[in-house]
Amino acid sequence: MQSGHRTGQRLRAGLAGLILALAAGSALAESLKVGYLPVTGHAKFFVAKEQGFFKEEGLDVELVEFVNSADGLNAVVANKLDVGAFGTAAPLVHYARGSELKIIGGIMGEDAAIIVKPENAGTIKTVADLRGKKIATIRLATGDAVLRAALKDEKLNWKNDVQIFELKNPPAVLEAVKSGQVDAGVVWGPHDIRAERQGLKVVIRSSDVQPGHPCCRLVVKSDRAAKGDTWDRFLRAILKAEKFAAQNRKETIDSIQKYVKLDRDILEQGYYSPHLDQTSDPNVKGTQKFWTTLVEAEFVDGTRPLEPIFETGPYHRALEKLAKENPKDPYWKEKLQAEKARNVL
Known part of the structure; x- marks a missing residue:
């Protein structure tokens, strides 16, 4: 009887020690x-x-x-x-x-991409084709910066030769492109995949213009x-x-x-x-x-x-x-x- 009592005490003590150890680990x-x-x-x-x-x-x-x-x-x-x-x-x-x-x-x-409506995919194939176009981007996104640098490489001034609209997030860019409010949009993955499934086209990827960025x-x-x-x-x-x-x-x-x-x-x-x-x-x-x-x-x-x-x-x-x-x-x-x-x- 005493042996069983001692065993129970040991079990309870061991359990208490385990709980304290877990609590200490959590606290640390x-x-x-x-x-x-x-x-x-x-x-x-x-x-x-x-x-x-x-x-x-x-x-x-x-x-x-x-x-x-x-x-x-x-x-x-x-x-x-x-x-x-x-x-x-x-x-x-x-x-x-x-x-x-x-x-x-x-x-x-x-992982960034430029998307357009299908009817514009024939005329917007390169960064140079964006001259005079309205482009939706996401403020301070990497894809936005890659785009502006690529425009300069094509001798296009992003302040004057295109119109850039900075939106809140990729879904807003998708809607702007789909509705025709802009000619092209810059999104990050997996919203490029979402865009394609909604009937839009990926025409340029950021890795095309700045590989490994x-x-x-x-x-x-x-x-x-x-x-x-x-x-x-x-x-x-x-x-x-x-x-x-x-x-x-x-x-x-x-x-x-x-x-x-x-x-x-x-x-x-x-x-x-x-x-x-x-x-x-x-x-x-x-x-x-x-x-x-x-x-x-x-x-x-x-x-x-x-x-x-x-x-x-x-x-x-x-x-x-x-x-x-x-x-x-x-x-x-x-x-x-x-x-x-x-x-x-």
């Missing part, structure tokens, strides 16, 4: 507010959250949705977010205006960049999500579907599109090239040196640690090689 988890756009290109946030990679790294992440990069970047600058991924143009424009920002990684690249950099305020090993752990979770998504299609789409309310087949086609780059590094070279095109297109004032915006240490350490933990995994070796090529000025 670092809270982060992370800003995202409801697009397939931001899937690594959703995968890291739903598959437990943030939790594995001791992070309690709250994902906060925005409809465009301009609003999201404003939230980063105003300290309402710890980190966000909002285009390449938005952080560079804010940086050019004096905001103290750091790029610590990336979520995606490329970055989009959606991971941006933090400068005073938050030196936050112990927080960003190392955050980027480890993002890298784990990148690998998981490459190898687990069904579970990846399950994760995306919780945050992007579109048909499953659209999400799958959008995420696994050949026009979407899913690398997670800062892409220093690509961002520098993008900055140069913005300056040349008179989209930003380029008097401020760009080099201080890059904080490449967290990504390098995160990747190096994953490679050391998995020495036989070729995935991380390939990532290390890519990092050396992309992250130097």
Whole structure:
């Protein structure tokens, strides 16, 4: 009888200890507010959250949705977010205006497209064909900046030779094109797929005019960049999500579907599109090239040196640690090689 009593006591004590350990673990988890756009290109946030990679790294992440990069970047600058991924143009424009920002990684690249009504697809085939046309874009979106740079390359002045209308989000652009209010529109994926299913035509992709361009950099305020090993752990979770998504299609789409309310087949086609780059590094070279095109297109004032915006240490350490933990995994070796090529000025 006493033995049974002692056993019960031990069980209760063990259970209490387990509850305390779980509570302590929860209390020790670092809270982060992370800003995202409801697009397939931001899937690594959703995968890291739903598959437990943030939790594995001791992070309690709250994902906060925005409809465009301009609003999201404003939230980063105003300290309402710890980190966000909002285009390449938005952080560079804010940086050019004096905001103290750091790029610590990336979520995606490329993936923007110019759409038109079917009857205009025969006459609008190239950027040069946009002369005199009305074009809908999304304010401070990467595709908008790529378009303006491409117009300059064609000797077209985006201030005078075309009419650009900055709208709130991709659905607004789709409606403007469908209704004939504009001749062409710039959207990001998977809204290019939605456009095609609604009878519109993709005539130009951002990767056609600026191959390999970055989009959606991971941006933090400068005073938050030196936050112990927080960003190392955050980027480890993002890298784990990148690998998981490459190898687990069904579970990846399950994760995306919780945050992007579109048909499953659209999400799958959008995420696994050949026009979407899913690398997670800062892409220093690509961002520098993008900055140069913005300056040349008179989209930003380029008097401020760009080099201080890059904080490449967290990504390098995160990747190096994953490679050391998995020495036989070729995935991380390939990532290390890519990092050396992309992250130097």
